Amino acid sequence: MLEEIRNTRVDRVILICVLLFALFSLLAVYSATHGSKVAAIHDNFAKQIVWVVIGLVLFFALTYVPLHIVFALAYPLYAILVLMILGIDLVGSISGGAQRWFEVAGVKIQPSEFMKPVLVLTLARYFAPEQTNPNQPKNLLVAFGLVLLPFVLVLKQPDLGTSLVYLAVIIPMLYWRGLAPFTIFVIVSPVFAFLASFNYYSFSVAILLISVVLYLSRRNKRIAWSIFAGNLFVGTLSPLVWEQLHGYQQQRILTFLGMVDDPRGVGYQIIQSMVAIGSGGPFGKGLLHGTQTQLRFLPAQHTDFIFSVLAEEWGFFGSLVVLGLFLVFLMRGAKIAASSGYRFARLATMGIVITIAFQAIVNLGMTMGIMPVAGVPLPFISYGGSAMLTNMAMAALLSNTATQRYF
């Protein structure tokens, strides 16, 4: 019986999802690039084929790697990637330009992309021992330290989108590991205080809500008061932090919030994307017949805005298939996480589900105009080698966990 289980080493649902993702990615990238007269863009389709093939090989390969090896590699990989990102930041600051990758034999490698799963693995390893209680302040501090180090390094590149992915994963993972809801509240409330701090009314409301929760929690008065004071402090300080953000970062946030009217700049991207999606209608304009795509009205149409290409050419029902595929993949991933008996794998797989879910939701929401333009690619679909390998590796880990229920 044990042999039987070990022979079915690939999770069928994950495999089918991955194959369909690869197919959709190739169709979308082809449509987005084939008409371009710019060789660098036109060649992207051929490159994407190569990445998909390498990615699938990687998927199958990693599916067979015993999880204890993955466990053992987590910290070393984390250290190597932090050093690489640090190196890129240093080169970037010396040359004075934004830098996210380094080149090896003509291939651009983006370590910050690989950091997404490695960070998940690192956290999973740290919290894998039974006795590592996430509710202990020391463990919390270590966890945040592990996240904030790459977060700050990548934010400085500057790559807001990728750094947000790191940040997004920690709270859900800690929740999954058993962090108390009140502690989550203590951690999350300053974020709301920050977001609300740009307007006197919203800030007053936020502070009021925080006070109500603190009162209802019936905690020690000293703790309650210090949390209250902390939030007040964050709220007053955040406008100063705002000044430290890059102009384009401020611009993106402001445009998303509808606070600037900029139809030729950042707003233009969102408008054109929404026009592409909306004009697709229920059945789409047909593959290679999307006028927004083929006439290049879409910005970054083979990378961040790849979903607009699909939605324009495949229509509402085609888009629902893409959305549904993501949902099936993520639900399956969560189920794998919940049914694994190995704590490291339980944590790692849920972290992966959250990483992919966060990116998919932010990216899809961005193309539809309900999320800010954060520079997050659509997992599995957007053009990009590092991202494709990373996503395939993460899918492999899901499949791996599904079939290795015993250590």
Next chain:
Amino acid sequence: MLSQDRSARMIQIVIACAFMALAVQLFRLQIIQREKYQAQSDKNRTRRLRLEPPRGVIYDRNGLPLVENRPSYTLSALPIEVRGNARSLAFLADLMEEDVAAVKRRLDQADNPFIPLKLRRNIDYAMLVRLEENKLEYPGVSYETESRRVYPAGVKSPHLFGYIGEISKGELERRQEEGLMPGDLVGKKGFEAYYDRDLRGQVGYDAIEVDAVGREVKDIVGASDRTPIRGRDFYLALDARLQSLADSLLGDKIGGVVMIDTRDGGVLVLCSKPDFDPELFSGTLSAADWQRLLNDPGKPLYDRVIQSAYPPGSTFKMVAATAALEEHKATPETTFPCTGGVTYGDRTFLCHGGKGHGTLAMLDAIKVSCNSYFYRLSMRLSVDEWAAAARHYGFGARTGIDLPAEEPGILPDRDYLDRVFGKKGWSGGMMLNLGIGQGDLLVTPVQMAQYTMIIANKGRYYPLHLVYKIFDPRTQRYYKQKLESRNTAGISQETYATLHAGMFRVVNTPGGTGHASYLEDVVVAGKTGTAQNPHGEPHAWYVGFAPLQDPEVAICVLVENGGGGGATSAPIAGQLLRRYFDLKKEAAAPPAVTERR
């Protein structure tokens, strides 16, 4: 483990809810708001190209093209593409021989960066070749084919035809309903301006599919296309040969000639000097050229035949004669003595030529243009009687010729004099000067030509006009000018007969002041004028018509500060009339172009 299951369920629910929200937004965009975005997408990808129609051609009465179109090349640049391309920008600046910053500024200021901006019209062949050769290398820098006006017959007559130029902001606003665009060429002055709407034709449209930077991808054949319709062609009553002759006869003189067909009011000659080259305006007029035109002491931009008013001098004496005859204040036989001047009150009004003309009757007084006779005749007239006669001849009002900015001149009637000098500020002495065409009286040469036509036709006249026929390309039909003759009521045929007899003597009898316009085979009747003015030498006038018995043409010649009308202007009129009748003999031409009613 139970709480772990709940946690997993919680994470799944959060993710599912987020995807639900995405699906709802997708439904909103693709199903509910689909039409809005579809329209936006269509608007994105299609652009209507304006197809400029060729401007109408202007012909003379014999079908000779006077103003035509030739292709002209205009340097243009697509701002959205060139602004960000340093190479294209440098190439453009080099072509224009301007510095890069200045060129970039112009591109930045473009109203619509997705529409090519016209930078320089009428570029030369060398620049065109450079553009064509480097088209692919410098994207966004290109040229457009437009048309420019040329004057194949060599008759440039800038005051008559005017010129075309880029529409101004103000004009664009005023003529909103005509669908004009910035950069369009419109008639700026003269005939081109007066008939601009007809000459311009109807703009056509061609729908094309464009990409995000406005480059044409393909032609869309569809209902929104419209073929441009070229402008209407105008056939003028003008005779190019006579117009050219008038131009050369005036030469360097300052003045003008108006010659009209008395049988229909058609303008045969309308010439003002000095003039300028209208092609200066077809490209980009340099600031230096513009300043030179503005500061030229001869004021070449000024149209002297319709925009300039002068004292008419003795050519106006037929008005006083008409008033005296019609009001029975005199008969043709009434005589007055001339002793070289007339004393009225404490002032002496001089006749020309010193000693005086002796005692004269009316016909001889016209013949020698005796001032004394007309001073005394005018003493018998009230300002009202004289002004009424002048009004019969059309003075004090525009002739209505089909050109813009015509001046009405000044006819000093009682209202005018009361206003200018005060009710008690002027006396009967005023009439003495007005009677010989001096004083505050100001007339234009076209008014004088109209006045001569009315005398020639003994009261019947036609509205002065340049156009006798229009060809409409839309209907492929010619439309003839419909003219109604009018009559000046209240002047008797006997009065006209007297004026004809007097004007006959001016030209055809020894001692007549207009003898220089005498023709051997055709009887010419005329009147000279030497108008005193505060700007130096008197203006030399001549008005006349021929043949006396069955008039065909009336002419008015004015030479500013030209001295005596008989010496300076009458010979010009004589040669033009000579040529007219020679041409008629040659080919029984020019024929009457408008049917008489």
